[in-house]
Amino acid sequence: MEAAPRTERADRPADTRGRLRRYELAVLLIAAAVFLTGVISPPSLMDDMDSVQAQIARTMLDSGDWVTARLNGVAYLEKPPLKYWSIAASYVVFGVNDWAARLPLALSCIALCWLTFRIGRWAFSERAGMWAGIVLGTSAGLWLFTRVLITEAFLTLAITVAIYGFLRALEPDELHPRRWAWLVSAALAAGILFKGLTGIVFPLGAGFFYLLFTKRLFLRDTWRRLHPISGIAIFLAIAAPWHVLATLRNPPYLDFTMHAERGDYRGFFWFYFINEHLLRYLNLRYPRDYNTVPRLQFWLSHLLWLFPWSVLLPALAKMSYRPSDRAGRTRFMALIWTAVVLVFFSFSTTQEYYTMPVYPALALLLGCAIEKGSRWMRVGVRIAGTLAACGAIVLIGLLAAVWNTPAPGDIAEALTKQSGDVYTLSLGHMQDLTLRSMAYLKGPITVAALALLAGAFGSWWLKGQRSLFALALMMVMFLQAARLALIAFDPYLSSRPLAEALVHAPKGRLIVDNQYYAFSSVFFYANRTALLLNGRVNNLEYGSYAPGAPAVFITDADLPSIWSDPARWYLAAEGPRVPALERLVGRENLHVAAAAGGKYLFTNAPLR
16 A cells, blocks of 8 residues: 655655745746746737637626626627636736736636646645646646637636545545535636536536545535535525526526527526537537537547647556545546546537646646656656657758748738638637748747757656656747747737727727627727627627617628718728628728738728
């Protein structure tokens, strides 16, 4: 049997406390280097979900309505509000800007890495905790899926807090189980306010199966330690008020219709609980503005999201998962935690980032495996180094192929625009890349190649833990190269140049061609409302049918009369739509006010 891990005591020897501080500082510094640098602008907030979240928070702050989210004046009932409240709080402190919008997400990622360290330290050892935190902070997936202001990192943090509190409350030598049980309840409430019902389904599901398999589900001592009555009261006190207010302010109140139709408005309760949760899980939600990743790709992609540490996953098979001591119980819970999330989404629609809540569980197992050491760990590090070397060779080959290729204008000129449902997947824009577009990325490719070469060298020539630190530092440098690449993509992924041109242009009203999401960064950076041309689709369609919804939706038939008005109008549109717009209003009446990234800002009268 393994030796019991050290307990958290104030009277640790001075050398132990010093080592602990070094381990903790290593996790925090690496996480800060990865995530705090990501708040810097450029890159700007992107069109689509990124700017949408930032603008909803600003609207809440400006309007004082902290219950109903709105975009362009239209009720947006899809998501709970805690993320918006967090961003709005950042605006209060730092002002309304893009880096303030990103800061809460960056801090949540750093907190998640630190919490993973603390769990690993408590369950295994200080060194295992350090590696768990570093593995999480330098995995490709956590960085990649927090480049946009989506909720998954906040949700993952809440779930991790809940599961840690659950384990602490059940620990036999825990002196204050009530405090930890109450922390579980607060974390469950935060989870549901961040992401909805998945915020409680995953931790409660993991807890249920853990108790079932460890034969503690029906023990009186279990429930004495978990304090379910007071816990439910705490949960309801935190989570219920917003749900009740949102239902009351957006009637009808209780509609349980199990189908969705265009043009129907059934209030907040039906859209949020029935349509957005149940029907979405069953792939019956309307409007169907989402896509799903094929199952095999969904499972195998975790090898990429956890790179470079995924090469060490086979070492997990050598560890014991018997819940006979604290370390074994934590490993067993991490296994169940992972299984619950993966199995849940195997029967539902999925995006690449939906399984982010398993990253801390797998990081804990990998940290424990690294601390134990094994023959596979040594082999795995060499494999990671070999893969890094192969990646560096590919990047050097790309550099050689495009070294003399000119890169005029911006990168949009070299990308291939996709059609259909490609962009309903989070990584859909990866299919836009062409060999010619690599000419605009020479700097980021050079930095990435150097990072991979350094990691390959360190993993092969350094011994023991030094080789693992080489891989971690490789990822810090590689992710910075990826951030530089996003700056090159800025004109294509964001419409900020159009927004800045609009701000400095003569006053006038704005029309946006297509749905709100297509030019959401214009709404954020210009802080304007607009008419939406053919935009009564997808996310704002349901709210557009609510009583009192603003009349902001127009069609092609409405545009000619609006455009011929003596007052000044502006129109934001993507390049492929220009011929159709010229047929509607005449080419001579479309005056270019700004152009960037394959997108245009037109006006109906010449600019002087």
